[in-house]
Amino acid sequence: MRVLIHPGYPKTASTFFKDNLFSNHSEINFITKNKIILDKLNLIKFLDKNEFDNEKRNISNFFKNYLLKNRLNILSDEMLLIPLGYKLYDNIEAIKRLHSIFIDIEEIEKINYLIMLRKPHDLILSYYTDEYHRLVSYDKKLEKFQNFLKQIELNENIYTKKILQIFDYYKIIKHIDSLKLENPKSEIGIFLLENLKNNNKDFSKKLSDFLGISYEETYQLLKKASPSNTTTKSEKYYYRKYDWNIFFSKFNFFYKIIPNKIIRIIKSSKFFNLIWFFKKSIIVKYEEEDLFIVNNLYSEKLKNLEKSYDLELKKNNYY
Numbered sequence: 001m002r003v004l005i006h007p008g009y010p011k012t013a014s015t016f017f018k019d020n021l022f023s024n025h026s027e028i029n030f031i032t033k034n035k036i037i038l039d040k041l042n043l044i045k046f047l048d049k050n051e052f053d054n055e056k057r058n059i060s061n062f063f064k065n066y067l068l069k070n071r072l073n074i075l076s077d078e079m080l081l082i083p084l085g086y087k088l089y090d091n092i093e094a095i096k097r098l099h100s101i102f103i104d105i106e107e108i109e110k111i112n113y114l115i116m117l118r119k120p121h122d123l124i125l126s127y128y129t130d131e132y133h134r135l136v137s138y139d140k141k142l143e144k145f146q147n148f149l150k151q152i153e154l155n156e157n158i159y160t161k162k163i164l165q166i167f168d169y170y171k172i173i174k175h176i177d178s179l180k181l182e183n184p185k186s187e188i189g190i191f192l193l194e195n196l197k198n199n200n201k202d203f204s205k206k207l208s209d210f211l212g213i214s215y216e217e218t219y220q221l222l223k224k225a226s227p228s229n230t231t232t233k234s235e236k237y238y239y240r241k242y243d244w245n246i247f248f249s250k251f252n253f254f255y256k257i258i259p260n261k262i263i264r265i266i267k268s269s270k271f272f273n274l275i276w277f278f279k280k281s282i283i284v285k286y287e288e289e290d291l292f293i294v295n296n297l298y299s300e301k302l303k304n305l306e307k308s309y310d311l312e313l314k315k316n317n318y319y
Contacts (some may be wrong), residue, residue, distance in 0.1 A: 001069050001107045004114055004211065005093060007176075008078035009167075010195045011126040012116035020238070022074050027213040030072040037066065041077055041316070044101065046087065052097060060104040072211055077106045083166040084134055089160055091166055092175055099179045110185040115209070117169055118193040119287065119318050120302070121294045124149075124167065125227035129238040129284045135159070153293045170301040171182035171217045173309070175240050190309055194316045237285030242276045255292075295319060 006022075008014055012312040022030040031037055047055060063258050067073045079085055080095055102111050128135065128145055135142045135303040141167045151160040156163075166172065173188065180186045196203045200226055204222050207213035244267040248254055255263065267271045299319040311319065 001067055001105075001114070002072050002110050002212070003067070003108050004072055004074045004112045005098060005102075006074060006076040006114040006116075008080075008081035009116055009118065009123065009169075010078045010082045011123055012078075012118045013196060014076065014078035014116070014172075016225065017074055021218060021221050023074055024221055025213060025217055026069055028211075029066075029068040029073045029215070030067045030076070031063075031073055031262065032076050034066065037075070038077070039211075041079075044097045045079075045089045050261075055103065056097075056104070058219050060101050060143075063101060064105050064107070067107070067164075068105070072213060075313075081166055082131075083163040084131065086134070088162070090277075092172070095176065096179065099182070103182050110187075111179075111183050112186055112193060112210075112275065115169075115173060115176070115186045115188060115190050116193055117190060117318075119316065120167065120169075120298045121291055125164075125238055125284055125286065126153075127167075129240050129282065130241060131243040131283055132284075133243075136246070137252055140250070146287065146290065147294050149290050152297065164297065168298070170303055172307040173305065174283060188309075190311060192311070192313075192316055207301040237283055239281040239283050241281050242275075242279040243273050246282070247276075 006014070006017070018030070018033070019208075022028055023033055032041075040062055043055060043059060044052070044185065075098075080091060080098070081089070099111060102108050125145075128148055132234060135148065139157065141157070142151065142159070151157040153163060153166050155161055173190065187210075189207070191203070191207060195206075198225055201219060205215050206220040208218040211218075248263055248267065302319045304312050305311065306318075
């Protein structure tokens with residue numbers, strides 16, 4: 001029995017893969033499309049140590065019931081590598097816990113990992129735009145992108161410090177690699193979003209070889225698909241329409257006045273969001289000096305990653 005864990009990264013076509021490949025390939029058993037599974041994943045993330053230790057066997061038995069012997073079982077959850085979700089938790093510990101859950105299932109022969117990467121300056125720009133509402137809910141000082149970058153550079157803000165930690169590809173991948181000690185057959189497949197965009201056919205072939213599934217079917221599923229994004233990219237910047245998510249994050253005292261159920265209806269309603277039609281979009285872009293901040297933070301780590309895992313990061317302008 002084979003298991004593949006796909007923890008992200010966010011903003012690297014995770015939803016694209018879920019909707020078009022993982023859910024539709026005949027050789028894949030995509031278990032994370034089940035809401036009950038997602039609820040169990042939240043237990044793994046948010047339980048304290050004693051609670052998790054007490055629940056671990058039950059969680060393992062639960063997952064075992066959803067695995068199939070004759071297919072590649074995929075658990076995909078990019079929230080594992082999203083630094084600031086709706087609730088903070090130890091991302092690295094959560095991945096370690098998830099691994100231990102599957103280690104306890106004797107029928108599993110191999111636990112592989114699929115990691116998707118993206119140029120750090122693109123990832124940070126896209127992540128900030130997409131998660132803008134959540135960032136400002138944690139800290140109003142992060143309302144401006146340049147303030148956000150400065151906080152990352154200073155490494156003093158607890159929220160930007162967590163982003164810096166999770167977006168350290170080298171550290172995260174080395175951590176996942178260390179889990180192989182418990183399952184020596186495990187492998188890590190590291191793929192670049194840029195290769196998916198530039199050569200879908202070659203990307204589909206390499207991905208299929210790593211997953212051990214039919215290339216022809218993979219390519220047919222991916223070649224006609226197109227990703228859908230919350231944010232939109234212009235040639236020089238990202239932008240996002242103002243909406244009720246952003247409003248309630250900025251003015252979160254409304255949560256004490258208005259019932260959560262009503263707020264959820266307002267945020268999800270296309271009709272209610274028409275009120276923001278003429279509101280100026282959130283524009284996020286780099287100033288020239290901003291790129292130096294990102295390069296200084298990540299260039300050495302990216303060089304180490306490239307050397308350790310034989311990746312073409314420099315060729316794809318990662319540093």
